[in-house]
Amino acid sequence: MIGLVIFGIIALIAVIIVQLSKVSDLASAIKGEESARLQSNNRTAFWLVIFMIVFLVFCVVSALYYKNVMLGYGPLTSASEHGGKIDGLFNTTLIATGIVFVLTQILLFWFSYKYREQKGHKPVFFAHSTQLELLWTGVPVVVMTYLVVSGLFVWNDSMADVAAGEEVIDIEATGYQFAWDIRYPGPDGKIGTKNFRLIEPGINPLGQDWSDEKNIDDFMASDIVLPVGKKVRVSINSKDVLHNFYLPHFRVKMDAVPGLPTYFVFTPTKTTEEFRQQLKDYPEFQVPFDDIDPEGPQRWEMFDFELACAELCGKGHYSMRKVVRIVEQEEYDRWLADQSSYYMDNIRNTDDDPFKGELLGFEIGRRKNSLKNEFIDIVDSDSGEGTINLEYVFFDTGSANLKDDSKYELDNVVTLLNENPEVIFELGGHTDSQGDDASNLSLSQARADSVASYLAGKGISNDRFTARGYGEAAPVQDNDTAEGRQANRRTELKILSKKEG
Numbered sequence: 001m002i003g004l005v006i007f008g009i010i011a012l013i014a015v016i017i018v019q020l021s022k023v024s025d026l027a028s029a030i031k032g033e034e035s036a037r038l039q040s041n042n043r044t045a046f047w048l049v050i051f052m053i054v055f056l057v058f059c060v061v062s063a064l065y066y067k068n069v070m071l072g073y074g075p076l077t078s079a080s081e082h083g084g085k086i087d088g089l090f091n092t093t094l095i096a097t098g099i100v101f102v103l104t105q106i107l108l109f110w111f112s113y114k115y116r117e118q119k120g121h122k123p124v125f126f127a128h129s130t131q132l133e134l135l136w137t138g139v140p141v142v143v144m145t146y147l148v149v150s151g152l153f154v155w156n157d158s159m160a161d162v163a164a165g166e167e168v169i170d171i172e173a174t175g176y177q178f179a180w181d182i183r184y185p186g187p188d189g190k191i192g193t194k195n196f197r198l199i200e201p202g203i204n205p206l207g208q209d210w211s212d213e214k215n216i217d218d219f220m221a222s223d224i225v226l227p228v229g230k231k232v233r234v235s236i237n238s239k240d241v242l243h244n245f246y247l248p249h250f251r252v253k254m255d256a257v258p259g260l261p262t263y264f265v266f267t268p269t270k271t272t273e274e275f276r277q278q279l280k281d282y283p284e285f286q287v288p289f290d291d292i293d294p295e296g297p298q299r300w301e302m303f304d305f306e307l308a309c310a311e312l313c314g315k316g317h318y319s320m321r322k323v324v325r326i327v328e329q330e331e332y333d334r335w336l337a338d339q340s341s342y343y344m345d346n347i348r349n350t351d352d353d354p355f356k357g358e359l360l361g362f363e364i365g366r367r368k369n370s371l372k373n374e375f376i377d378i379v380d381s382d383s384g385e386g387t388i389n390l391e392y393v394f395f396d397t398g399s400a401n402l403k404d405d406s407k408y409e410l411d412n413v414v415t416l417l418n419e420n421p422e423v424i425f426e427l428g429g430h431t432d433s434q435g436d437d438a439s440n441l442s443l444s445q446a447r448a449d450s451v452a453s454y455l456a457g458k459g460i461s462n463d464r465f466t467a468r469g470y471g472e473a474a475p476v477q478d479n480d481t482a483e484g485r486q487a488n489r490r491t492e493l494k495i496l497s498k499k500e501g
């Protein structure tokens with residue numbers, strides 16, 4: 001509505017100017033041609049100078065007014081290592097073109113004032129001036145050369161790939177209509193291979209090749225979370241049309257091209273929290289985040305870095321937004337530990353799994369870590385006592401023969417016992433309630449003995465432990481269900497206390 005009123009006012013002013021010029025035409029007819037033309041020239045020349053002043057003041061004032069909401073200035077200075085150089089380049093270009101802009105505007109309007117038609121002034125004509133030609137060719141050549149060369153340096157710097165052996169966090173962004181899939185490499189630090197022929201919506205959205213072990217621990221993240229100060233290499237892909245991976249606050253912008261992976265390497269230098277503190281000091285960000293709730297949080301408090309698609313890729317283009325969180329290293333490590341592998345959650349032991357029924361190195365590593373955590377928690381506790389269920393110790397049915405797979409768990413136990421020589425313990429064998437009590441008791445004793453001899457064979461001293469069969473006497477779950485019975489058939493490592501001295 002206000003816009004309409006302003007437009008109306010401008011239109012009316014234009015009408016008035018046209019009418020005034022008609023009046024002056026009439027006046028010239030009355031007063032005589034020449035003096036009327038001189039008067040009109042004077043007036044036009046005067047207003048041109050006024051226009052120039054108003055225009056230049058408007059340019060400067062509007063630039064200053066909007067400074068704090070433009071990338072690169074005030075609160076929105078770059079949050080990445082190379083970003084400052086790109087901003088610097090923009091500023092150099094702005095200063096160079098700004099000087100030329102102001103000078104040419106002043107000359108343009110001042111000349112039309114100074115050299116307007118006046119009584120007794122005669123124009124001078126000259127066809128050629130070598131000095132002038134040299135000046136207006138030479139100066140732009142020097143300035144342009146400087147801009148292009150310094151631009152090349154910044155370009156090479158910003159677009160450089162990771163050097164061989166350099167530490168980097170590899171992630172992958174795949175754009176499609178209308179979202180991004182963000183894939184992290186998992187604990188092995190390597191992103192698994194993929195093939196578009198393997199893409200199955202809902203089952204294998206990226207076409208990951210499950211026979212590549214690097215894929216096993218890869219996980220998909222809903223937000224992009226990255227540690228501050230670490231180099232990140234984003235590999236950028238598209239599944240359908242052109243998209244563009246744009247992180248405005250980090251001055252990262254790269255096309256996502258179907259069939260042609262691109263990349264961008266950058267290093268975040270400010271955490272989300274630090275950036276909010278940077279915004280906090282500026283009035284533009286001290287306003288309510290939500291106009292409907294003026295008492296609610298302010299804009300700086302709700303700020304998040306974002307990933308946007310900067311290619312108009314279809315009608316859902318606007319929804320290709322993701323939050324980017326930059327955190328301290330400890331928080332990043334905690335977040336990583338909470339993520340779970342796409343393969344383990346969705347593919348493991350299904351018909352799509354080429355390793356169905358096999359034990360994977362990745363799983364062995366996971367078991368090792370969880371056993372270690374349990375063990376350390378008990379040893380570090382006040383009492384120093386507690387029981388660990390050795391989940392991955394298996395026997396042949398009805399026998400005390402250890403299955404081959406058990407060696408992973410038992411070797412982990414040996415390592416922990418060697419690292420903590422003060423620990424003494426009991427090995428407990430347990431069965432379910434099927435079969436008669438006496439044979440269950442003897443089977444459980446035989447199984448505990450079998451684990452004991454394995455440990456002894458690996459050099460764990462006999463005086464640190466005892467082996468005891470409990471038969472069916474100590475169930476942990478109901479023996480009425482198959483799962484309950486399975487849980488009751490178990491081998492336990494009971495840490496009794498720390499050996500004195």
Ligand SMILES: [Cu+2]
Pocket residue numbers: 175242243244309310311312313317320
């Ligand atoms: Cu897009």
